[in-house]
Amino acid sequence: MALVLGSLLLLGLCGNTFSGGQPSSTDAPKAWNYELPETSYETQDSHKAGPIGILFELVHIFLYVVQPHDFPEDALRKVIQKAHESKINYDEPETVLLGLKIAYYEAGIILCSLLGLLFIILMPLVGYFFCMCRCCNKCGGEMHQRQKENGPFLRKCFAISLLVICVIISIGIFYGFVANHQVRTRIKRSRKLADSNFKDLRTLLNETPEQIKYILAQYNTTKDKAFLDLNSINSVLGGGILDRLRPNIIPVLDEIKSMATAIKETKEALENMNSTLKSLHQQSTQLSSSLTSVKTSLRGSLNDPLCSVRPTSETCNSIRLSLNQLNSNPELRQLPLVDAELNNVNNVLRTDLDGLVQQGYQSLNDIPGRVQSQTTSVVAGIKRVLNSVGSDINNVTQRLPIQYILSEFSGYLNNTESYMQRHLPTLEEYDSYWWLGGLVICSLLTLIVIFYYLGLLCGVCGYDRHATPTTRGCVSNTGGVFLMVDSVALLPRLVLNSWSQEILRPRPPDVLRLQFGVGLSFLFCWILMIIVVLTFVVGANVEKLICEPYMSKELFRVLDTPRLLNEDWEYYLSGKLFNKSKIKLTFEQVYSDCKNNRGTYGTLHLENSFNISEQLNINEHTESISNELENLKVNFSIFLLGEAGRKNLQDFAACGIDRMNYNIYLAQTGKSPAGVNLLSFAYDLEAKANRLPPGNLKNSLRRDAQTIKTIHQQRVLPIEQSLSTVYQSVKILQRTSSGLLEKVTRILTSLDFAQNFITNNISSIVTEETKKYGRTIIGYFEHYLQWIEFSIREKVASCKPVATALDTAVDVFLCSYIIDPLNLFWFGIGKATVFLLPALIFAVKLAKYYRRMDSEDVYDDVETIPMKNPSQH
Structure with a gap:
């Protein structure tokens, strides 16, 4: 060369x-590109x-x-051929014809x-x-x-x-x-x-x-990238496996977690409702007693002689007729307690369903760690192979x-x-x-x-x-x-x-x-x-x-005429370079390739003396890495929810909150604790008392009106607060109990599907992700080796x-x-x-x-x- x-x-x-x-039609791989420095x-x-x-x-x-004539390629070829002859006979017809062609041109x-x-x-x-x-x-x-x-x-x-x-x-x-x-x-x-x-x-x-040093230096870049993935096998391979499992498992665990939260919320609602109902019974009784006392006091006041004299008698009679309104709501004392449902929910909570769900989450999150712990020896073997690949590449480039x-x-x-x-x-x-x-x-x-x-x-x-x-x-x-x-x-x-x-x-x-x-x-x-x-x-x-x-380039085509410059060589350049004259290596092709900045190796077809593709046998190098990756086995089992968790969900579905009559509670929460608005009654009574002449009757009626205001403040308002609490608890229970059995059944079905998916597919997922991981590691070096071949063929020594x-x-x-x-x-x-x-x-x-x-x-x-x-x- x-x-x-x-x-x-x-x-x-x-x-x-x-x-x-x-440039050669072979393009460098596009994934992770290298580039030789521009000269x-x-x-x-x-x-x-x-x-x-x-x-x-x-x-x-x-x-x-x-x-105006075209370039005489044929005539020039014959002139060159004649020049190689030891003796030229100018009387030959061929020589005469050649002379005529030259003269015509x-x-x-x-x-x-x-x-x-x-x-x-x-x-x-x-x-x-x-x-x-x-x-x-x-x-x-x-x-x-x-x-x-x-x-x-x-x-x-x-x-x-x-x-x-x-x-x-x-x-x-x-x-x-x-x-x-x-x-x-x-x-x-x-x-x-x-x-x-x-x-x-x-x-x-x-x-x-x-340029060759630069090519060798890029091996360290490739190796560092591969080593980074090998050292991060927990996140690369383990993360890949985890990503494959998440779509089928995480939604089920999230639903179970939501149900565990709902059980806790149900317990809180039942506890609040039960304690509020007990308090409500007591408050309703106290209200009834207080109203009875104030009615007795009013009747005693209305027995005053002044009430028999007109016009005071008319006021006393209107007050006497309204006394029947001072009664409490007896149905509040009849609202049933929820002790049975609360006991059932407490029994359900004896099993830590939330802990079981967290164990399911943890079993998934442990996958990357298990992968890393189980692949330590394999990773070390792959690193040894990669180091040996670098030595082989160095040897090949030295022999270029x-x-x-x-x-x-x-x-x-x-x-x-x-x-x-x-x-x-x-x-x-x-x-x-x-x-x-x-x-x-x-x-x-x-x-x-x-x-x-x-x-x-x-x-x-x-x-x-x-x-x-x-x-x-x-x-x-x-x-x-x-x-x-x-x-x-x-x-x-x-x-x-x-x-x-x-x-x-x-x-x-x-x-x-x-x-x-x-x-x-x-x-x-x-x-x-x-x-x-x-x-x-x-x-x-x-x-x-x-x-x-x-x-x-017509001149090159003349020089490329087979057996023109050397009658024993079909193509002069290939005969000169490789002593194999049948290899098609022409002056025109060499000139065009050099003109387009192609590398010397590809321009002169040096693969006929040193085949870089065979020396950088990609399959040979990647096969060693593949063999090491075949030893990469990852084993682990995942159980999302045991039998205790399943029974816990079933017990919650049967706790009875979906059979409670929430309407009787809601009906009472909309009623007043007393038969009349005590505050309005007290103001009305006070207004009527103010129309009476001064005396004992007026004073006693005003004291009773004040007493009714106090009863409203001390008795009615707490009852109304308790009724609001009961209303809120009922709404929570209604929301939780709505379609409870269907929800639990659906969760259990999804749970069975997810568990079956894990059981049936975990091994194939691990195998597929392992192969994908191996292809990634091998891909770095396949790309690097392809780039070396491309660079040596097309770029080096342009x-x-x-x-x-x-x-x-x-x-x-x-x-x-x-x-x-x-x-x-x-x-x-x-x-x-x-x-x-x-x-x-x-x-x-x-x-x-x-x-x-x-x-x-x-x-x-x-x-x-x-x-x-x-x-x-």
């Missing part, structure tokens, strides 16, 4: 790499060209028009290259003949301008055409300057980019051992091949980094040469265009349509000279002028200078086109054969930095830093060079209209005689 990773890294840094992997990398995943990217896209569109590039070569061949020839033609006063070489009717129109057309062409050339030159600057600035960034990638790769190497492979990969990384450190300065030095050469080319073209612009500016501004060709102004003539003296001829003109004066002495120096300037312009176009063709062939082919197929380094080498450095600016350079310079030819033609044509001529056409009525300028002579 280290060899493969090292190969990928070297390939990437020299022109090809792999990026993050797609941050410095190098960006993607490269953005910025605003200059629009120009690069323009070049890509042009290349697509020139080369390269047709656009070949055609453009041939046009460039044609341009290179023809330009010097055309320039030479053009120069010779001007030497012979042809092709505009004669300093004489013939007047034409369409002359102004032609001048304007030539000027506009030249201006448009100059703008196009200027755009091309601008592209050249931009491309030249981009190469320089981006190459300067290469060292920082390489350092960033190497830093990320070293982070990968350094973080992998830390990842760290060993990454240590080997570290050697490749060091060698690659040293190589880069040695050669990056050379690359920067070559880049400076390239930048200087590109700057010279762009500057010379810029100078040419500047002369054209100056020529147009001076010619247009200084042109006088009323002036004759021989009398044109200095500004106009300067514009014409600028148009003829192109920038290529500036430097060598001095030498050429002197040479021309020696060799071609008969010709005027000015004419020779113009002719050689035009010739050297043609010669310069030819040299520029050589540079354009060379850079076009290189840049276009690299873009179409490396950059584009790399981005679309090869994303390797993929990023490959993307940096190919997509960023080769394609974005070098090829994109190179293509933009030939695109701009090529456009400027191609349009330089029509610019020369229009400049030569236009210069005639701006320069001061040596002679001009003169028109007479008879004939036109060209006159020579005296200056020529």
Whole structure:
């Protein structure tokens, strides 16, 4: 694996790499999640060209028009296969056909290259003949301008055409300057980019051992959680059993407890009622005696002689008639006592029903404690097994091949980094040469265009349509000279002028200078086109054969062709890694997995050399825990209520409170203790006495009225209080006795059901809860072991930095830093060079209209005689 990773890294840094992997479809368990610490990398995943990217896209569109064919995967495969052959027979039909396929794919590039070569061949020839033609006063070489009717129109057309062409050339030159600057600035960034990638790769190497340590550390977290549950077996397992029993037992015990409370309340009510009835009998007798006494006193008072005299007699008679109302209620003394019922309830209370219920509650609450006391040895055995699982996991992680492979990969990384450190300065030095050469080319073209612009500016501004060709102004003539003296001829003109004066002495120096300037312009176009063709062939082919197929992964599909890189291996990577070439491990899959940040183990299918699933055999580890849990036996018996408690409930149902005649008590509690309201009677008597004349009769009646008030206060009110107590007790007894037998029967039925439920289901409940408890303990480690496998397969030693380094080498450095600016350079310079030819033609044509001529056409009525300028002579 280290060899493969090292190969990928070297390939990437020299022109090809792999990026993050797609996450496995295996998801980590969701219950109690662990998470590996995030590893941050410095190098960006993607490269953005910025605003200059629009120009690069323009070049890509042009290349697509020139080369619209799909990537020739089959042809490239055959080329690689042919390269492995020791001797290639070029006459074979297969070889010829392959050549034709390559030629068909390269047709656009070949055609453009041939046009460039044609341009290179023809330009010097055309320039030479053009120069010779001007030497012979042809092709505009004669300093004489013939007047034409369409002359102004032609001048304007030539000027506009030249201006448009100059703008196009200027755009091309601008592209050249931009491309030249981009190469320089981006190459300067290469060292920082390489350092960033190497830093990320070293982070990968350094973080992998830390990730494995973290995985091992999580075992202690898992074990602590399991130990916590084992130490809390009373609340976890015992609580689970208790929760299963509660719904069927607690309601029954609550009902029995309520009935025990009702028995106590019944006893209290009977006791209060019985004592109140006894007191009521006595109070009623005392009331009757007191009323009899007061009636006797009133009759004695009414025997007074004054009662026989009118009108006093009428008052005495009304008082005498009302004396029959002063009687007590005799039925109060006849209310029956409840001694028998009270005795029955006291007999029931001899059995402590509430204590029996508390024993039932306690038998349930003792379940957790019994579980803990009966499972001590089993818990200790499970803990021993869990400790041994930790040792096994540590051994497995120590034998993982990842760290060993990454240590080997570290050697490749060091060698690659040293190589880069040695050669990056050379690359920067070559880049400076390239930048200087590109700057010279762009500057010379810029100078040419500047002369054209100056020529147009001076010619247009200084042109006088009323002036004759021989009398044109200095500004106009300067514009014409600028148009003829192109920038290529500036430097060598001095030498050429002197040479021309020696060799071609008969010709005027000015004419020779113009002719050689035009010739050297043609010669310069030819040299520029050589540079354009060379850079076009290189840049276009690299873009179409490396950059584009790399981005679309077509290049990987070619490399993944069975038996392509090694005729003995069906898949090269699996043969290199495992010496088992039939395992499907492809460059494209490795690149995609690394690109998506997948771990090295899963990316390279290392299960074929070290199967983590077999080494971390979950069933093997959990089986040991299951065996220990099978020895976990919990035995206990629960009795909710004994026979004494059942008999107690039955005796209470038969105590007789439900057969009492409560109506006779309720009927008396609604009646007055006396036949009349004594207080009202006393006030009425006192009012009648006050109407009598003063004397013994009046005084005695007033004393009797006061006595009646006292009887009401001392006798009637206590009786009324006793009747209220009897009423309350009767209501309590009525509520308790209502459906008493049915209530007791229902409770006993529920009790039988609950007891049967316990008897029949306690063992199955204990078994089920024990298994559930065991699954919980095992689940912690199943989840942990699954997470280990998932993490090692998908997360540990994520090869994303390797993929990023490959993307940096190919997509960023080769394609974005070098090829994109190179293509933009030939695109701009090529456009400027191609349009330089029509610019020369229009400049030569236009210069005639701006320069001061040596002679001009003169028109007479008879004939036109060209006159020579005296200056020529």
